[in-house]
Amino acid sequence: MVSLNPEQLLxxxxxxxxxxxxPQAQLKLLSGSALILGLDGTGSSVAKHLxxxxxxxxxxxxxxxxxxxxxxxxxxxxPDVKVVGHSLDFDSHNAESVIGEYDVIxxxxxxxxxxxxxxxxxxxxxxxxxxxxxxxxxxxVYAMVPGRSACLRCVLPLVGxxxxxxxxxxxxxxxxxxxAAAMQASAVIxxxxxxxxxxxASLIQFDARTLETSVIRELSARADCPxxxxx
Numbered sequence: 001m002v003s004l005n006p007e008q009l010l011x012x013x014x015x016x017x018x019x020x021x022x023p024q025a026q027l028k029l030l031s032g033s034a035l036i037l038g039l040d041g042t043g044s045s046v047a048k049h050l051x052x053x054x055x056x057x058x059x060x061x062x063x064x065x066x067x068x069x070x071x072x073x074x075x076x077x078x079p080d081v082k083v084v085g086h087s088l089d090f091d092s093h094n095a096e097s098v099i100g101e102y103d104v105i106x107x108x109x110x111x112x113x114x115x116x117x118x119x120x121x122x123x124x125x126x127x128x129x130x131x132x133x134x135x136x137x138x139x140x141v142y143a144m145v146p147g148r149s150a151c152l153r154c155v156l157p158l159v160g161x162x163x164x165x166x167x168x169x170x171x172x173x174x175x176x177x178x179x180a181a182a183m184q185a186s187a188v189i190x191x192x193x194x195x196x197x198x199x200x201a202s203l204i205q206f207d208a209r210t211l212e213t214s215v216i217r218e219l220s221a222r223a224d225c226p227x228x229x230x231x
Contacts, residue, residue: 002027008080012054025193026054030080032192033057035102037090037118039066041172042132042181043108049185051077055192059102061086090114095121104188105129107152108181119144119152123227128200130187132180134172137208139180142219143187145200150219151228159203159216176208 004012004023012026034055036043039062050058051074058074058081060067067085074083086098090109095117099105105122107129109115115131122129123146131142131152142155150158183204190197203216221228 008054011078011080015053020195021193025195028193029054029189030056032104033059033102034104034106034188034192035059035061035086035099036106036108037061037114038108038110039070040110041108041134042177042184043106044070045178045181046106046108046132046185046188047074047083048077049182050188051081051083053185053189054078054080055188056080057082057084057102059084059086059098061088061090061098063087090117092117096125099127100125102127104191106184106188107131108184116153120227122146123151123230128191130184130191132184134177134180136171137173137176138206139176139183140203140205141180141183141187142203143191143200145191146228148200148221149228150201150221151225154222154225154228155203155219158219159205173208176206179206179208 004026015021016023016026032055034050036047039060047058047060047070060070064087067087071083071085074081088094099121105118105127107115107118109118119129126146129144131144133140144152201217201219203219205214223229
């Protein structure tokens with residue numbers, strides 16, 4: 001039976017004291033994988049959180065320069081973690097091949113058409129996707145679980161975005177970026193470790209100006225949708 005070695009027991013000592021974070025859960029993290037689409041916005045911070053948590057393989061999709069810089073930094077955080085750079089422009093030609101290699105997909109993309117593509121392909125390949133959206137002082141995070149959740153195309157109108165924004169809405173507020181990144185990383189860790197608490201049908205919104213958090217619930221798969229309703 002595979003177990004944590006003495007170095008790993010020491011490395012994850014604090015994490016293993018958390019409720020439900022058993023050695024078996026930690027082993028799931030070490031054998032799991034996550035793909036981060038985009039290192040701008042929340043991507044870089046999400047990658048650091050996942051590396052420290054011990055996600056076994058972390059994939060990065062961005063330019064060659066950004067991937068190489070991130071790999072150099074992440075490899076110093078945790079020797080247990082393998083970091084793979086995918087130097088490419090994420091599009092319909094490569095989406096399936098790169099997403100198909102990983103357990104959980106992290107949407108840190110800036111372009112909303114690319115976000116929808118990530119949702120479509122993740123649903124098609126039965127991969128959970130953790131979406132992050134930044135709107136200046138505000139952000140939203142949504143853990144999409146195929147079979148239980150509405151796809152991103154179905155969710156956007158329900159949160160007040162009838163039309164997909166064609167351009168970036170505004171500059172990002174740095175503290176909001178970090179809050180969204182922490183929420184995304186937490187969702188990925190819980191999904192891979194099987195810790196629960198991810199119903200897959202709720203979207204969290206946070207406003208840094210008022211410090212108010214709201215949750216939109218019951219975002220279940222729609223039977224009339226060819227993507228999220230196919231199950």
